[in-house]
Amino acid sequence: MQKGLDQIEFELVERIYKLFLKKFNGNNSEFARASHCSETTIRRVFRKEQGITINLLLRMCYALNINVSEVFDGLHTK
Secondary structure (H helix, E strand, O other), X not given: OHHHHHHHHHHHHHHHHHHHHHHHOOOHXXXXXXXXXXXXXXXXXXXXXXXXXXXXXXXXXXXXXXXXXXXXXXXXXX
């Protein structure tokens, strides 16, 4: 079960990362400000050193101007 959860989190972070590159051109500082979190948190999540919480997911989606459901769209879970 844990392996499946880790894979889902990996996919979510990858999707957010791609959107982040488009909107913020790789600028971690700008994305952190828009997400109301620290730049360190952004870097750690993208490097897979820190898990993403629901709170952080919501903040990132807000900064990217997308609904949370858009990030989950097409993600296959059991």
